[in-house]
Structure formats: C-alpha cells, structure tokens
Amino acid sequence: MLQINCPYCGPRSEVEFRCGGESHIKRPGPPEDVSDAEWSEYLFFRKNPKGIHFERWLHRFGCGRWFNIARDTVSHEVLHEYAIDMPAPTIIEKTK
Amino acid sequence: MKRYSALSLFREGLNDQKGWQAAWRNPEPKSEYEVIIIGGGGHGLATAYYLAKEHGITNVAVLEKAWIGGGNTGRNTTVIRSNYFFRESAEFYDFSVKLYEGLSKELNYNIMFSQRGMWNIAQDRHGLEMLRRAANAMGLNGVPAEFHTETEVRRRIPLLNDAPRFPILAGLLQSRGGTARHDAVAWGYARGADARGIDIIQNCEVTGFDIKNGQIQGVKTSKGNIKAKKVALAVAGHTSVLAELAGFRLPIISYALQACVSEPVKPVLDTVVMAMGTGVYISQSDKGELVFGGGIDHYPSYAQRGNLPVMEHTAAGIVDMFPQFSRMRFLRQWAGIVDVMYDSTPVVGKSPIDGMYLNCGWGTGGFKAIPAGGFCFAHTIAQDEPHHLVTPFNLKRFETGALIDEATGAGIAH
Ligand SMILES: Cc1cc2nc3c(=O)[nH]c(=O)nc-3n(C[C@H](O)[C@H](O)[C@H](O)COP(=O)(O)OP(=O)(O)OC[C@H]3O[C@@H](n4cnc5c(N)ncnc54)[C@H](O)[C@@H]3O)c2cc1C
Ligand SMILES: [Zn+2]
Numbered sequence: 001m002l003q004i005n006c007p008y009c010g011p012r013s014e015v016e017f018r019c020g021g022e023s024h025i026k027r028p029g030p031p032e033d034v035s036d037a038e039w040s041e042y043l044f045f046r047k048n049p050k051g052i053h054f055e056r057w058l059h060r061f062g063c064g065r066w067f068n069i070a071r072d073t074v075s076h077e078v079l080h081e082y083a084i085d086m087p088a089p090t091i092i093e094k095t096k
Numbered sequence: 097m098k099r100y101s102a103l104s105l106f107r108e109g110l111n112d113q114k115g116w117q118a119a120w121r122n123p124e125p126k127s128e129y130e131v132i133i134i135g136g137g138g139h140g141l142a143t144a145y146y147l148a149k150e151h152g153i154t155n156v157a158v159l160e161k162a163w164i165g166g167g168n169t170g171r172n173t174t175v176i177r178s179n180y181f182f183r184e185s186a187e188f189y190d191f192s193v194k195l196y197e198g199l200s201k202e203l204n205y206n207i208m209f210s211q212r213g214m215w216n217i218a219q220d221r222h223g224l225e226m227l228r229r230a231a232n233a234m235g236l237n238g239v240p241a242e243f244h245t246e247t248e249v250r251r252r253i254p255l256l257n258d259a260p261r262f263p264i265l266a267g268l269l270q271s272r273g274g275t276a277r278h279d280a281v282a283w284g285y286a287r288g289a290d291a292r293g294i295d296i297i298q299n300c301e302v303t304g305f306d307i308k309n310g311q312i313q314g315v316k317t318s319k320g321n322i323k324a325k326k327v328a329l330a331v332a333g334h335t336s337v338l339a340e341l342a343g344f345r346l347p348i349i350s351y352a353l354q355a356c357v358s359e360p361v362k363p364v365l366d367t368v369v370m371a372m373g374t375g376v377y378i379s380q381s382d383k384g385e386l387v388f389g390g391g392i393d394h395y396p397s398y399a400q401r402g403n404l405p406v407m408e409h410t411a412a413g414i415v416d417m418f419p420q421f422s423r424m425r426f427l428r429q430w431a432g433i434v435d436v437m438y439d440s441t442p443v444v445g446k447s448p449i450d451g452m453y454l455n456c457g458w459g460t461g462g463f464k465a466i467p468a469g470g471f472c473f474a475h476t477i478a479q480d481e482p483h484h485l486v487t488p489f490n491l492k493r494f495e496t497g498a499l500i501d502e503a504t505g506a507g508i509a510h
Contacts, residue, residue, distance in 0.1 A: 001404050015405050019395035021349070040495040044347035044438045048336035050398040073350075073398045 005081045006059045007067050020056035022046050023068050024088055050074060054088045097291035099204050119283060120290035125297050128323040129157045131477055132315055133330060134302045136160025138169040139455050140330035141285035142470020148292035151478035156294045159317060161301035165282030168332050171432035173355045173389045175368055176464040177214045177273035178239050179230060181505030184488040186237035188468055191485060193272055195467030205284030207276045208382065212367045214273030219262035219373030226507060227268045242269045255365060260416050262373030275368060275379055281466055305342045312451035328453040328477050333433025335456040344448045347438045347494050351392040353460050354402030356429040360384030374413030385427060388414050392460060402431040434459050439499040444473050444486035453477050
C-alpha cells in the first residue's frame with residue numbers, strides 16, 4: 001500500500017486518494033482553431049511512461065483537493081508531491 | 097513435428113518417456129526476416145502461426161524478451177466468452193470462441209478448453225436491467241445467451257450465499273463460454289509455428305527501431321540488429337514503451353491487474369461466475385484451485401505485482417458470494433501489466449510508421465481474443481490491409497470519434 005503525502009493534510013494511506021492520470025496536459029485552443037487530430041491527442045493520447053510519471057491525485061476522502069505527484073511506475077515510489085499549479089520538478093532518476 | 101496422440105502417450109509410457117522431442121527449437125536470430133513479431137505472448141505466437149498457415153509466410157521471427165507465455169498470457173484467469181454489446185466486438189469475439197472450439201484439434205495440442213458456461217450475476221435493479229439489455233444485444237448479434245431469474249440461478253449454482261450483502265436477482269448465462277489452459281494456448285501456437293519454420297527467439301529484448309523516411313527497416317535487440325520490412329508489435333502492457341522508441345504515442349494506459357488462486361480442493365464449482373455487484377469473478381481450475389480476480393489496480397503501473405486494497409476488495413467480494421471459501425488459503429497471488437485503451441476496445445491494424453503494425457489494447461480481456469487476434473493480425477500484416485473483422489479496431493477512431501465503448505456497452509470487467 002502506498003503512503004501519499006497530501007501537501008495539505010500530510011501522510012495518508014492510498015485508499016483515501018484517487019489517481020487522476022497524467023498531469024501538465026494543456027488544453028488546446030481556442031476551440032475553433034483546433035483540428036480533430038489535436039483534440040484526439042489532447043483527449044486520448046498519453047505518455048504512459050515506464051519510469052517517472054507526473055500525475056494528478058485527488059485527496060478524495062480527505063481535504064478534497066487536487067495536487068501533483070511524481071511517482072515511479074515500476075517501483076511505485078512517490079518521489080515528490082507538489083501543488084497542482086506548479087511545473088513538473090526536475091528529477092534525476094535514481095539508479096539502484 | 098511429432099504428432100501427439102493417445103498411441104504416442106501409450107508408447108512413451110512403455111518407453112520411460114524418453115522419446116519426446118522438444119516442442120520448438122531454440123534458434124539464434126538470422127540477420128534478416130520478412131516479418132518480425134515482437135512479443136511472444138498468445139497474440140504474437142498465434143499471429144506467427146497463422147502467417148505461416150494461412151498466408152505461407154514462414155520467414156518470420158517472434159522476439160520475446162523473457163520466456164514465451166510469461167506475460168499476461170500466462171498470468172490471466174483464462175475466461176473465454178463473447179458477451180459483448182456492440183456488433184463489431186460480438187462478431188470478432190464470437191469468431192474467437194469458434195476458433196477456440198476447434199483449437200486443440202487444429203494445433204494437435206490439448207488446450208483444455210472447457211465450455212462450462214459463464215454467468216453474470218445481477219445484484220441490483222440497474223444490474224438487472226443491464227443484463228436484460230445484454231441478453232437482447234447478444235441475441236441481435238447472433239450470440240446465444242440465456243437470462244435466468246434468481247431461482248434458476250440458485251438451482252444451477254447451489255453454492256451461492258443464501259443471504260449475501262448484495263442480493264442475487266438474476267443471471268445471464270453464455271453456455272459456450274468457459275476456460276482453457278493458458279500456457280497450452282501459447283505453447284500450442286509456438287509448436288505449430290515452429291513446425292512451419294518460424295523462429296521463436298526467447299531472451300531477446302527489442303530495444304529500438306531502425307526507421308528511415310517513415311518506413312521501418314529493422315529492430316535493435318539484446319541479440320543484435322535484425323532487419324525486416326514488416327515489424328508487428330504484440331507486447332500488451334509495454335506497447336507505449338515500444339511506441340515511444342518508434343516516436344509515437346498511443347491512447348493506452350498500463351495498469352496492474354491481479355489474480356490469485358487458493359489451495360486446491362475437490363470440485364465445488366463447475367462454471368464461471370461474475371458478480372456484477374462487486375466486480376469479482378471466480379472459477380475452479382482442473383487442478384482444484386479456485387481462480388479469482390477483480391478490477392485493475394487504481395493507478396498506472398509497470399510492476400508485475402498487485403497492491404493490497406484491490407486484492408482485499410476482491411477477496412471480500414468472493415466471500416460475499418461464497419462464504420464457504422472464507423477459510424481457504426491463498427496459494428499464489430500475482431499481477432500482469434494490462435494495456436487499457438480509452439474505449440476498452442483493442443487496436444489491430446497499422447501504426448503511424450509504414451511497415452509497423454499494432455496488436456494492442458486488449459486490456460483485461462485479451463486471452464479470449466488470442467485465436468481471432470492472431471488470425472486477423474496475420475491477415476493485416478500479410479495483405480498490408482486490415483482483416484474485415486478488425487477494420488473497426490483502428491487507431492483513427494480516436495480522431496473520427498467512432499469509438500467502440502465496451503466499458504459502458506457491456507460493462508466489461510475482464
Ligand atoms: C490477472 C489477469 C487476468 C486476466 N484474465 C483474463 C480473462 O479471464 N480472460 C481474458 O480473455 N483475458 C484476461 N486477461 C487479459 C489477457 O491475459 C491479455 O489480454 C492477453 O494475454 C494479452 O496477450 P498478449 O499476447 O497481447 O500479451 P502478453 O501475453 O503479455 O505478451 C506480450 C509479450 O511481449 C513481451 N515483450 C514486452 N516488451 C518486449 C520487448 N521490448 N521485446 C521483446 N518482447 C517484449 C513480454 O515479455 C510478453 O511476453 C487477464 C490478464 C491478467 C493480467
Ligand atoms: Zn488532503
């Protein structure tokens with residue numbers, strides 16, 4: 001089970017949270033200038049990396065706020081928690 | 097290839113089992129092939145088999161980074177069914193069930209397909225309405241299904257809990273559904289492909305691609321570079337990783353899906369039961385183990401192990417349905433990395449790179465699809481044109497909007 005450090009509430013167990021998928025995706029616009037291919041890319045296509053993933057989480061059964069985490073999708077280690085409006089941190093991948 | 101038969105079994109019994117030959121060779125890769133298939137799971141191996149058998153293309157290599165069948169094909173709970181909602185899915189998956197029906201004979205390999213029936217159990221009013229709707233959809237799609245009310249469900253599955261937390265209201269039975277031996281499906285196709293001259297190369301990881309002017313030229317592997325003008329991906333949860341190496345992205349997220357088996361016991365359950373209230377399902381293997389699973393873990397993962405909360409939820413669901421099982425011990429628990437598509441429908445067809453083909457997005461339910469997936473993918477590669485059964489399963493649908501949303505259509509869970 002993961003322990004996630006909510007930036008607002010502190011460390012809590014994984015079951016209090018919901019993962020909202022890849023973060024830092026920018027909505028294209030204005031809508032009338034966006035092609036079908038661009039909408040498709042925005043809506044459906046994802047990095048899905050094997051390694052560090054920057055993703056949004058919601059502290060659903062807690063403060064109810066969204067925030068970002070950087071998590072390794074192989075070890076599941078949570079490397080960094082940061083506010084929803086912060087840019088992705090630079091993380092040097094740990095070599096074990 | 098020496099054929100297996102009752103007589104050969106008998107003869108080897110007298111011969112101290114010394115006359116068996118290896119089911120496939122262990123060749124080193126050649127420098128060039130007509131077709132390279134990446135991924136030695138069921139889909140990759142079935143594709144190889146049908147390339148040789150249906151299209152006469154035998155200058156083919158299957159490159160597997162570990163051992164064949166060690167991915168999701170050897171980790172799944174082996175449920176085979178075709179109870180889908182949309183016509184496109186029903187046609188394809190029913191074709192797969194039909195191929196499964198003849199597969200042991202076709203491959204001269206006992207895949208132990210047991211059509212013990214597959215039940216979906218409704219546990220609330222909405223579930224009940226979903227089942228009625230599913231029964232009608234299946235009927236319209238020409239896939240036989242039986243709707244039964246509680247009394248009949250309980251008569252057929254006497255072990256069900258008398259007073260579960262989620263009541264048993266009705267059941268939908270696909271009697272042609274069932275289970276098969278997963279390893280045997282991989283091994284049977286491997287043996288058949290090898291016998292037709294196809295090289296199955298294990299411990300050979302693809303680490304990059306050679307692409308010139310948008311056209312594939314070959315692959316880089318842990319055993320050196322290999323050329324091919326056609327390269328076919330069948331790597332399930334790792335499709336995004338390989339796509340990134342080729343320079344494109346996909347509408348796929350990789351998740352861990354868990355399953356577990358109990359200690360073996362005498363036969364107690366002769367069918368497959370899926371509880372719609374809790375999303376868990378169970379069957380009993382021929383060895384006597386109870387095999388059960390539920391939904392995917394809740395966040396993207398490439399770790400082939402599951403997390404505890406989902407496992408707990410799954411076990412709780414099983415115990416609600418069959419309280420007798422609460423005292424049984426887990427024997428093994430594991431996970432596979434499943435390639436979940438946004439609309440829960442696979443992609444079988446062309447990629448953005450010329451000469452590179454995609455077979456992916458099977459998510460939590462691609463074991464049942466192996467024969468048809470391999471058959472249609474082989475056609476797609478050989479003809480450079482999708483087989484008509486997989487034409488709707490193209491990548492363009494995410495742009496045109498022609499999604500086939502089986503998650504809402506059939507409420508697919510595995
Ligand atoms: C727990 C669980 C339960 C399931 N239950 C069911 C079920 O009841 N019914 C059902 O129909 N489906 C079920 N599924 C889904 C089903 O197992 C899969 O959809 C199906 O096996 C996919 O087959 P495949 O050949 O595409 O993938 P896999 O069998 O995963 O094969 C892909 C292969 O590609 C290899 N590979 C990856 N990267 C590389 C590389 N770079 N180079 C070389 N090789 C590489 C892998 O090692 C792997 O062997 C379940 C899955 C899981 C995990
Ligand atoms: Zn919080």
